[in-house]
Amino acid sequence: MVFKKMLSALGVGGPSVDTVLTNPNTRPGLVLDGQVNLRGGDTAADIEQITLALVTRVEMEAGDSEYAGTMEFYRLPVSGAMRLDAKQELSIPFQLPVPWETPITDVYGQRLRGMTMGLRTELAIARAVDKGDLDPVAVHPLPVHERILEAFAQLGFQFKSADLERGHIHGVQQTLPFYQEIEFYAAPQYAHAIREVELTFVTNQQGVDVIIECDKRGGLFTAGHDTVGRYTVSHAGVDQVDWRQQVEAWLGQTVSSYASRPGFGHGGRPGKQGHQGHHGHHGGMGGMVAGAALGIGGGMIAGELLEDAFEGDFGDE
Structure with a gap:
């Protein structure tokens, strides 16, 4: 997806930025590549930094209440300080490593209900940071x-x-x-x-x-x-x-396991105990499991279109 965001701090006529992903589909441990396209406005502008960030929706806890918030989990600077002349067009290529622990969002072409993820572009200019919009990203299983x-x-x-x-x-x-x-x-x-x-x-x-x-x-x-x-x-x-x-x-x-120890599990939220368990053992070796797609039969169907999910989960921050 290509997004265009005019810098509101500069008003009409300021520089614009388009981020283009070569392919929004990836897997943990791979890379997302693309380019950040800049176009100068009516006057020259001094850009301090351009940064890309992977963001997702995370369940959090504050006191006795729970809420879902947008969390950034990987940042990549793609440009340092530079001057963008009026009407100048500039393209900056990038390769963003996808962390191995990045959660899965899609299985067999279907979005997992409850999962959203995006690539955010931040343009810092005149000590103000514009977070732009998000490019949806699909992370497929290994x-x-x-x-x-x-x-x-x-x-x-x-x-x-x-x-x-x-x-x-x-x-x-x-x-x-x-x-x-x-x-x-x-x-x-x-x-x-x-x-x-x-x-x-x-x-x-x-x-x-x-x-x-x-x-x-x-x-x-x-x-x-x-x-x-x-x-x-x-x-x-x-x-x-x-x-x-x-x-x-x-x-x-x-x-x-631990059948006689009720409550031996996890809290998983801030301030609570994480998972506890034990190392298991590998089972018998044999032929590869026959294909059984987690599509309609497995219930892996997204409840809404990806674009709608981003509108709902990554709104105003």
Whole structure:
């Protein structure tokens, strides 16, 4: 998407900026490339800096209340101080690295309900910063993410929603100030034991920490509580794992973990404890899981068009 933003501080006739992404689709660990196009206004202007920033919508907590706010999680200066003459046209190419922990927004061409992300351009001139508009960005899963999500769909779990929680997960090396929770309704064969499952990926260059939290049902004399399991997988050898069998094993271990310790789980919000769990073990090796797209069958359908989502989630700040 190309956006045009006149600098309101300078009024009509000031410089304008267009940011153009070569491709708005990306994956964690890759890059977004494009160019920032400047056009001088009626008079020369001294630009102090041009910066690009990845921003997203994050659930936060303030006191006893919760709210969703826009959070910046990566910045890239693309230009330092420069003078833009009247009517001058200038194009600045850029390559913006996408952090490995960047949350997934799209699966099999469908936007995850609850997820929004954009690339913001900031133009600093005369000690004023104009934040411009946003280019929508779509972050697609890496192969290991896809296989795990496919396995949940094959087992009958139905996608509920996804969001980002501000905070850190206990015991997991994490660089971003938030983590993603992908929520599923329990599959029929698990419904007697659990209500819902929350899936979190914390990704790095070598592999992924997979955190599974089960909302476990209570018994006749026991209250329901959360159980959490943490499992580590590598990017290598993804196609040699039977992921359905692997996820079944993880779920079995997670449901049985800490069964006698109600409340042993996570808060996930500022000032509260993060996820706690244990290292799991890799399951048996086998053939690649047959394709099971998390489309209509898996419930991975966006509730609105991407443009509408940005209007609602990234309004006036």
